[in-house]
Every structure is written in C-alpha cells, then in structure tokens.
Amino acid sequence: MEPVHIIGAGLAGSEAAWQIARAGVPVVLHEMRPTVETFAHKSGDCAEMVCSNSFRSDDDVMNAVGQLHWEMRAAGGLIMAMADKHKLPAGGALAVDREAFSASVTAALQAEPLITIVPGEITELPTEGNWIVATGPLTSDALAGAIRGITGSEALAFFDAIAPIVHADTIDMSIAWEQSRYDKGETLEEQRAYINCPMTKDQYEAFIDALLAADKTEFREGETAGYFDGCLPIEVMAERGRETLRFGPMKPVGLTNVHKPDEKAYAVVQLRRDNALGTLYNIVGFQTKMKYGAQTEVFRMIPGLQDASFARLGGIHRNSFLNSPTLLDDRMRMKSQPNLRFAGQVTGVEGYVESAAMGLLAGRMAAAQAKGQDLAPPAYTTSMGALVNHITGGAEAKTFQPMNVNFGLFPPVEEGRSGRRGRKDRYPAYTQRAKDDFNAWLADQ
CATH class of the missing domain: 3.50.50.60 (FAD/NAD(P)-binding domain)
Structure with a gap:
C-alpha cells in the first residue's frame, strides 16, 4: 500500500x-x-x-x-x-x-x-x-x-501574538495569591490553579498609560493583515478603550484577595501554570507585540511581578490561511x-x-x-x-x-x-x- x-x-x-x-x-x-x-x-x-x-x-x-x-x-x-x-x-x-x-x-x-x-x-x-x-x-x-x-x-493572513512566561519563584506571593475564578474546579488544587495579581485604580491607569506608550513591533511594509479577535495583543485591546482590559483578561470578578479580603481589586492579572513542576506561569491573555525591553518594564509594573524573571517574552507572528x-x-x-x-x-x-x-x-x-x-x-x-x-x-x-x-x-x-x-x-x-x-x-x- x-x-x-x-x-x-x-x-x-x-x-x-x-x-x-x-x-x-x-x-x-x-x-x-x-x-x-x-x-x-x-x-x-x-x-x-x-x-x-x-x-x-x-x-x-x-x-x-x-x-x-x-x-x-x-x-x-x-x-x-x-x-x-x-x-x-x-x-x-x-x-x-x-x-x-x-x-x-x-x-x-x-x-x-x-x-x-x-x-x-x-x-x-x-x-x-x-x-x-x-x-x-x-x-x-x-x-x-x-x-x-x-x-x-x-x-490570506492574520497575526497571532504570544504571551510571556514568568519564573514562579520570582512572583511575590505576599502580594499575589492562588485562586481560580469563582473557585472553579473539583479539587483544592484546581481551585488554586491560577496566581492573581491585584491592581488599584491608580495602578491600573498607570499600567494602561505605559502600555499605550511602549515601543511596539511594527509590521513590515506592505503587510496589512489584521489580528484574530480571539488573540488580540493587549495593547491593541487597550487602544480600543481604557476599560477594555478591565472587562477582558484583567476582570476582577470572582476573585478574593486573601491578603486583603475586604478590599475589592480594581483589576486583576492572572497567571496559569505552564508546567507540571509549577516553576513556570503563563500570563493569561497578555499576548503582546511590545518590544522585549518594553515588555520587562511594563509587566514589572504589575503588583507581584515587580521582580519577575521571564522564561519567555511575548511576540507576534504572521499566520497564513x-x-x-x-x-x-x-x-x-x-x-x-x-x-x-x-x-x-x-x-x-x-x-x-x-x-x-x-x-x-x-x-x-x-x-x-x-x-x-x-x-x-x-x-x-x-x-x-x-x-x-x-x-x-x-x-x-x-x-x-x-x-x-x-x-x-x-x-x-x-x-x-x-x-x-x-x-x-x-x-x-x-x-x-x-x-x-x-x-x-x-x-x-
């Protein structure tokens, strides 16, 4: 045959x-x-x-x-x-x-x-x-x-972006905490599957300002393809309105800060485990086209990630179909x-x-x-x-x-x-x- x-x-x-x-x-x-x-x-x-x-x-x-x-x-x-x-x-x-x-x-x-x-x-x-x-x-x-x-x-083509990955031991757990949204999951481990980094309103506004001002990778001359809506770079989402991220990947609903249970976060950045050892975490929804230097500066503005070390930074690539x-x-x-x-x-x-x-x-x-x-x-x-x-x-x-x-x-x-x-x-x-x-x-x- x-x-x-x-x-x-x-x-x-x-x-x-x-x-x-x-x-x-x-x-x-x-x-x-x-x-x-x-x-x-x-x-x-x-x-x-x-x-x-x-x-x-x-x-x-x-x-x-x-x-x-x-x-x-x-x-x-x-x-x-x-x-x-x-x-x-x-x-x-x-x-x-x-x-x-x-x-x-x-x-x-x-x-x-x-x-x-x-x-x-x-x-x-x-x-x-x-x-x-x-x-x-x-x-x-x-x-x-x-x-x-x-x-x-x-x-035809569109552009996909990749999110960064953080070394778990560089996340400040005195600020961040483990919890799945609405404690979803059948086991305690699943209910603590994500690490959450809270933001106040002032921290969120400063983050958006830095995100919009950051150096970004530009398309080559003649490239006019757009993005897939399900995988938009965070800075593109931010350009659509300052509250877009807070109602998207940074929404604070269904989460309670164990360090300050009576204080509601204005926005929350979530990280999801990337390997079985629990040594690497992916920043959920944070695909980006920022240049590498700008990424480290902007992402370290997130409370809990101020000393973060990155195993991989984000990037953007063309996707033909x-x-x-x-x-x-x-x-x-x-x-x-x-x-x-x-x-x-x-x-x-x-x-x-x-x-x-x-x-x-x-x-x-x-x-x-x-x-x-x-x-x-x-x-x-x-x-x-x-x-x-x-x-x-x-x-x-x-x-x-x-x-x-x-x-x-x-x-x-x-x-x-x-x-x-x-x-x-x-x-x-x-x-x-x-x-x-x-x-x-x-x-x-």
Whole structure:
C-alpha cells in the first residue's frame, strides 16, 4: 500500500499521522524542524505548543470546544490522550505541561511502526500521491509560495501574538495569591490553579498609560493583515478603550484577595501554570507585540511581578490561511489539485484543538482513500462536522476569517428536543445531539 505523506508535524499533522497508522495505512511525516527553525518553536519535537498551554474549556455539556474534546477522545485521538496524560490544574480548562506533552506525542509517533518521520523542508507541492499539508501558522516561505501558486491568489493572513512566561519563584506571593475564578474546579488544587495579581485604580491607569506608550513591533511594509479577535495583543485591546482590559483578561470578578479580603481589586492579572513542576506561569491573555525591553518594564509594573524573571517574552507572528470555502471540498481536498488535503490552522480554523481536529479528519479521510474507500465528514450537528462544514462551504468566502468552534456553527436544536430556548437547556441539547451523531459516524466506518 502506498503511504500517505504529511507535511508538518504540528498538532494537526501529528494527529493525522496517528489516525492513518491506526487505520493500518503507512504514513511518512515530513517535519522541517530542527533543520529549519522558526522564531517561536524551541525544539524539534512534534506537536510543540507555542502560543499558550491551554486547550480551553473541557466542559462537554455546555461548551462547543469541550464537545470537540469529547469527539476527539471518542475517535482515539493522540493529542487528547497526551493532553489528558499531562494535564495541569486549570479550573474548568484543560491546560497541559507543554514540554512533556510534545515529548510524549513525539515518542508515541516514533514508536508506531507504520509511521516514518523524515526531517527536512518540503519546498514544493507534489502533483501525485496522497498528501496532507498541515504546516500551521509558521509555514516556511518557500512552501507558502508554492501554496500561493496553486491557489491562484495571495494567501490570506492574520497575526497571532504570544504571551510571556514568568519564573514562579520570582512572583511575590505576599502580594499575589492562588485562586481560580469563582473557585472553579473539583479539587483544592484546581481551585488554586491560577496566581492573581491585584491592581488599584491608580495602578491600573498607570499600567494602561505605559502600555499605550511602549515601543511596539511594527509590521513590515506592505503587510496589512489584521489580528484574530480571539488573540488580540493587549495593547491593541487597550487602544480600543481604557476599560477594555478591565472587562477582558484583567476582570476582577470572582476573585478574593486573601491578603486583603475586604478590599475589592480594581483589576486583576492572572497567571496559569505552564508546567507540571509549577516553576513556570503563563500570563493569561497578555499576548503582546511590545518590544522585549518594553515588555520587562511594563509587566514589572504589575503588583507581584515587580521582580519577575521571564522564561519567555511575548511576540507576534504572521499566520497564513486559505480561503477554504473557495478552495477546498468537503473532503478537505484542494479542488484544483485533489491529491492534496489541507489540515490545521492553514484551513482557517483557530485554536490548538480545532487544528488537531482537522488533522484527525484529514487523516481518517486520507486513510480511507488509501484503502480505495471514501469517507464523508461527520454531520454538522457535531463539533467536528460544524467546523469542516464552516470552512468548506458554510462560511461566506468574501468575508472568510479564522474561526474557533462555537455553537453558532451548529444547526438549531429541533423543537421537541428542547422545551425551552434558554442557554442552560439549549446547550446540553446541542452536545447530546452531537454525541449521538458522532457515535453514529464512528460506527459507520
């Protein structure tokens, strides 16, 4: 049997390779790192997470991304299995020890006899064979040029920003305290999963002034792409209004300062554990395009971080994606060159879980093709099906932008399944229908 070839061993490519091998089909996984480096990646491991360490909500009853977690687990997904193995306390979210996670994904792929990992850059797109392109937001210039060539137009793009990471032992815990918002979490450890740094009104106003005045990285000449709204740099949010951050990542609700329980903070900066040892913490929502020197000065204005040492500073990178409604069919194949499937963020989904889910689908579809079969996507009443439906025809091509999974992509719940129209009744009806329909899709394979 001819192998399936995958370009890119990120979350989507790794998941695709795993699904193909589990179907009994050989796969060759091409990865340019560490031969060709990027500014964001720090290793040559597969599925390296660079922007955050969170897979967001794990609630599979009231949340569409939690339902997506459920579907990937039900399909035997490698990414979710390794995320569960290396889970960190994060309240109701699924956060992972990023280094242990990617090392485990790499080890699992290397141990699979049907998977061959080949280092080195692919610069051209083959015209024959069964290929999946899963190169992610940091596609090399040469391959990006090849993709532009077959699409017949300039690739679309937006900009993603990365948040800084702080060494835990440099956080002043006489000012900061441990608590998840609203004490969310089943265990005491989960209820204390975040470190909180409080601000008074004067401290907040001074912080906003410094944020707006700080030196920032500017786009190169000719770059006009915007940002993904779900990952805006904090200074861009601040430019939209001085109170924007206080009603966003710095909202003080659901938190009580253990040092001053009778004093309500005007704003709160939260940090989430980044590794199992608890030695590193990610500043939640603080993705930034400030220059490095400015970052250390501005972030040390945060009470509790005045002596902070940074394991990684923030940054900004270009994220290319296809106009998938125009270019891809519902099997995620390039209409003009159907030997190529695309998966991951390049298809116009946004987020780690969404990217991996598109890898899972592309892998199963490619494996079916290798066996002389055809696999349709799951019903768009499921999280996975809703995403692939959106990117391959459900979205308006002229205004297509990257999208996280959300219940707005689902068809309305039928009358009779939900006697009420309230969210508390409607969302469980969405997820129960999704589970039923996804299980039916799996059973048909």
